[in-house]
Amino acid sequence: MSSKVSRETLYECVNAVLQFAKDKKRNFLETVELQIALKNYDTQKDKRFAGSIRLKYVTRPNMQVCVLGDQQHCDEAKVLNVPCMDAEALKKLNKNKKMVKKLAKKYDAFLASESLIKQIPRLLGPGLNKAGKFPSPLSHQESMSQKIDEVKATVKFQMKKVLCLSVAVGNVDMAADELAQNVHLSVNFLVSLLKKHWQNVRSLHIKSTMGPSQRLY
Amino acid sequence: MESDIVENSEIDKDTVSPEDLETLFSKKYKLLAETAVTLKKTYINKLSVSKSLNIAVQLLDNSIEVYRLDKSSLSKVCRLSGHTKTLTELVFSNKEEHLLYSAGHDGVKLWDIRTSGLCVQEYKDEQPSHPRSYECMDVSCSGRVICAGTETVQNDAYMVFWDQRKPEPLGGYWNSHTEDITQVKFHKDKSETLASGSIDGIINIYNIEEPTEDEALIFSLNVDHAVEKITWLNENQLSCATQSNVLQIWDSSSADKLQHYDREKISRSIKRSRADDCYVVDAFTDADGRVVVLAGSAGGEGHALRSLALAGKKLQPATLFAENKQLVRCCAYDKQRDVLVTTGESGLVNVWGAPGADKEALPKQLGKSVRLHEQRHRPY
Numbered sequence: 223m224s225s226k227v228s229r230e231t232l233y234e235c236v237n238a239v240l241q242f243a244k245d246k247k248r249n250f251l252e253t254v255e256l257q258i259a260l261k262n263y264d265t266q267k268d269k270r271f272a273g274s275i276r277l278k279y280v281t282r283p284n285m286q287v288c289v290l291g292d293q294q295h296c297d298e299a300k301v302l303n304v305p306c307m308d309a310e311a312l313k314k315l316n317k318n319k320k321m322v323k324k325l326a327k328k329y330d331a332f333l334a335s336e337s338l339i340k341q342i343p344r345l346l347g348p349g350l351n352k353a354g355k356f357p358s359p360l361s362h363q364e365s366m367s368q369k370i371d372e373v374k375a376t377v378k379f380q381m382k383k384v385l386c387l388s389v390a391v392g393n394v395d396m397a398a399d400e401l402a403q404n405v406h407l408s409v410n411f412l413v414s415l416l417k418k419h420w421q422n423v424r425s426l427h428i429k430s431t432m433g434p435s436q437r438l439y
Numbered sequence: 440m441e442s443d444i445v446e447n448s449e450i451d452k453d454t455v456s457p458e459d460l461e462t463l464f465s466k467k468y469k470l471l472a473e474t475a476v477t478l479k480k481t482y483i484n485k486l487s488v489s490k491s492l493n494i495a496v497q498l499l500d501n502s503i504e505v506y507r508l509d510k511s512s513l514s515k516v517c518r519l520s521g522h523t524k525t526l527t528e529l530v531f532s533n534k535e536e537h538l539l540y541s542a543g544h545d546g547v548k549l550w551d552i553r554t555s556g557l558c559v560q561e562y563k564d565e566q567p568s569h570p571r572s573y574e575c576m577d578v579s580c581s582g583r584v585i586c587a588g589t590e591t592v593q594n595d596a597y598m599v600f601w602d603q604r605k606p607e608p609l610g611g612y613w614n615s616h617t618e619d620i621t622q623v624k625f626h627k628d629k630s631e632t633l634a635s636g637s638i639d640g641i642i643n644i645y646n647i648e649e650p651t652e653d654e655a656l657i658f659s660l661n662v663d664h665a666v667e668k669i670t671w672l673n674e675n676q677l678s679c680a681t682q683s684n685v686l687q688i689w690d691s692s693s694a695d696k697l698q699h700y701d702r703e704k705i706s707r708s709i710k711r712s713r714a715d716d717c718y719v720v721d722a723f724t725d726a727d728g729r730v731v732v733l734a735g736s737a738g739g740e741g742h743a744l745r746s747l748a749l750a751g752k753k754l755q756p757a758t759l760f761a762e763n764k765q766l767v768r769c770c771a772y773d774k775q776r777d778v779l780v781t782t783g784e785s786g787l788v789n790v791w792g793a794p795g796a797d798k799e800a801l802p803k804q805l806g807k808s809v810r811l812h813e814q815r816h817r818p819y
Contacts, residue, residue: 223445223446223447223448224445224446224448225443225444225445225446226443226444226445226446227443227444228443229441229442229443232441232443232444233441266499266525267482267484267499267784268482269667269682269768270682271665271682271683272618272638272665272682273640273664273665273681273682273683274640274663274664317653339661339694340658340693340694342659343656343657343658343659347614347653347656348614348615348643348652348653348656348659349614351614351615351616351617351639351641351643351656351659352614352615352617353617354617354618354639356639356641356659356661357661358661358663359661359696380618380638380665399441402441403441406441406442406444409444410444413446413715414714414715415682415683415684415715417737417766419446419447419715420446438444439444
């Protein structure tokens with residue numbers, strides 16, 4: 223086992239990013255991004271990949287999640303003060319494209335009871351698909367608040383034609399420890415998807431939206 | 440406090456002895472034929488096999504080569520050149536086995552592999568001056584309808600449909616996916632049923648006989664991972680291999696996720712030590728009626744290729760492809776003959792079958808086959 227990014231470097235970079243954001247406060251919550259530059263990789267012939275990572279700490283605390291629920295889930299949602307809609311409320315939209323679009327815009331993500339999720343295309347048409355917000359399933363075996371936190375801690379990544387992967391790993395209001403853990407998790411996960419693992423990594427940087435990059439590797 | 444980010448430098452290896460491997464992986468296949476497509480190192484990322492076992496492969500220069508299997512050798516039937524941009528999919532027609540479709544970033548073409556292999560049709564987009572970048576395609580089981588899926592262009596990802604007899608498109612869908620469409624797969628028996636998969640992590644099931652996209656969309660299945668391969672396993676089940684090397688099995692009539700096998704489980708089941716070297720090729724229903732997943736490891740020599748039979752939550756060892764010498768990217772299984780074709784990153788086309796298959800199952804030589812180059816078993 224060889225060390226690729228020492229604990230010292232990791233914290234130095236994380237602290238530098240957080241400090242810069244504190245010194246120059248913006249009027250929005252800056253995201254912290256991990257950037258991986260790849261090498262020994264040919265996007266034409268090597269497998270391209272994209273997906274999502276479930277991080278340990280919530281990256282978008284202000285994310286608005288709506289539950290499309292059966293009776294039980296809607297009751298639970300009301301207790302938790304989580305916006306919800308039941309099958310009746312969805313039927314009322316009458317598959318009206320504008321209204322579905324409006325619903326999709328109002329929330330960042332949706333969770334749906336397993337029974338309801340199957341009816342979404344019938345009830346709403348492809349509107350949620352079109353917005354990239356098709357719901358994640360919600361079962362009765364899991365805690366709703368935990369599931370919502372999971373959604374808020376899940377980030378997407380994509381590698382298209384350029385040899386660079388970029389992932390949101392947190393925000394500038396997070397504690398250094400939390401950000402460091404999210405970075406650590408993301409790096410390990412992304413490296414696990416690369417065929418030659420660390421031999422495919424040219425460099426690693428983290429940066430806040432408005433701040434300079436800090437080189438991790 | 441967080442720890443160092445370390446590199447795992449363990450070499451991936453088998454977790455059981457060679458003797459145990461032999462015993463566990465009891466369904467035996469042997470290498471019936473192998474050929475290298477060129478002398479230089481190349482990847483074969485796309486493959487299609489016709490009912491008569493013609494094998495079409497994509498080359499990195501965007502040409503296509505078609506091979507025929509004669510007893511235990513592969514002879515080249517023709518080379519098809521015409522795509523000037525990346526070739527992304529090859530599909531033989533189910534109905535007319537001499538017809539091969541290809542999709543690429545410069546459109547969809549139809550080839551006749553008889554004689555010297557001609558391009559007999561180019562399928563147009565609504566705006567012929569701007570052909571779309573197609574990432575995938577399929578042909579319906581009736582042989583009549585073609586569907587191709589595109590990359591996203593300004594937030595829209597399209598599925599375009601043609602009647603195979605005419606170059607103008609019939610129409611398209613563009614509301615059901617938000618990222619590149621990586622797979623479109625028609626149901627094997629119902630020509631109106633179509634599944635599409637995308638990097639957005641959704642598989643959509645459509646009834647394309649409905650007049651509009653809204654009405655055609657029956658189910659959206661949230662795979663939650665970028666979709667790499669979709670295969671229809673039987674009447675109501677499809678498999679999905681994701682870009683994160685997860686395998687899921689879904690029921691297309693009830694929209695239930697039947698199984699989810701993560702990378703760690705697949706790696707353990709193929710008896711390899713490093714889950715992060717494990718890759719999933721595809722799943723299919725074999726001649727014994729079992730659902731089988733083909734998986735391998737990029738670690739060590741990168742040659743480990745094994746299959747597992749799905750048994751509920753369990754994955755049982757099925758076949759050890761001991762003679763495999765490459766990282767496999769695609770496979771095509773012929774259920775009738777119990778023959779599997781694999782291709783991959785060393786440019787090798789491998790044909791596998793049950794021992795004794797070479798005598799009975801393979802197509803007899805039809806007339807003189809043209810050998811355009813010597814058979815090489817050691818390409819470099």
